[in-house]
Amino acid sequence: MGLLLPGGAEQLQNRGRACSRHSGPYLDREGRDLHHGGGTxxxxxxxxxxxxxxxxxxxxxxxxxxxxxxxxxEDNGRPKLWILPLQWDEDGWPVAHLE
Incomplete structure (x- = not known):
């Protein structure tokens, strides 16, 4: 449900996308194509x-x-596994927050 962007640990973000079929197009919340810089x-x-x-x-x-x-x-940069309940907004887009 997300796209991992390159750029180093401080710039990683997960971005959602939607499509009506597997072959795309893959669009963000505003209708921008992910192949052209889109992402929510x-x-x-x-x-x-x-x-x-x-x-x-x-x-x-x-x-x-x-x-x-x-x-x-706070633990020397060690990776940790997170499992968060995923919420959905009124428009059906995923929402997650670090607690």
Whole structure:
């Protein structure tokens, strides 16, 4: 449910996309094509967790989860596994927040 952007741990972001079929086009929330710079932010790191990424979405018992790793600055940058409930906004786009 996201696209990992290159640029180093401090610039990693997960961006959502939507399409009506597997072959695309892949569009962001504003209708911009991901092949031309589009992308809707789903999850972004913070001061403690500067690099979050490599995400996957799974549904267990009817609850959607965003599963990803993040680098913990308070533990010498060691990667940690995160599993967050994934919320959906009124327009059907995924929303996740680091707690």
């Amino acid at each position: 932010l789903v999850l972004q790191g913070n001061d403690r967790w500067p690099g979050v990424g490599h995400c996957a979405v799974y549904t267990f018992d009817g609850v959607d989860y965003l599963i990803f790793h993040g680098y913990d600055r």
